[in-house]
Amino acid sequence: MNMTKDELLKEMEHVLETQGEQALEKFTLEHFTELPEDVQGKVLLGYYSQAIEKEAGEAAIAELQKEGLEALEELEAIKAEASKSE
16 A cells, blocks of 8 residues: 555554554564655664664663672672681
């Protein structure tokens, strides 16, 4: 089903309002080649940004987990030293 630029944009708005973001993503992917180039660029930039944010978030979580484990190891070492002193 080929739609005009205006029809596509109106349908995208309708899908977002009635079915949510996941449905909009699916619709966008299904009709990607029909979208105007400027909209395609914005869509790609949006997906790229989401991927980077997700990756950065996962990296931050991994770093926090690593720091947490290091802190626990230090506490265990301090606890072991304290036990020797008693």
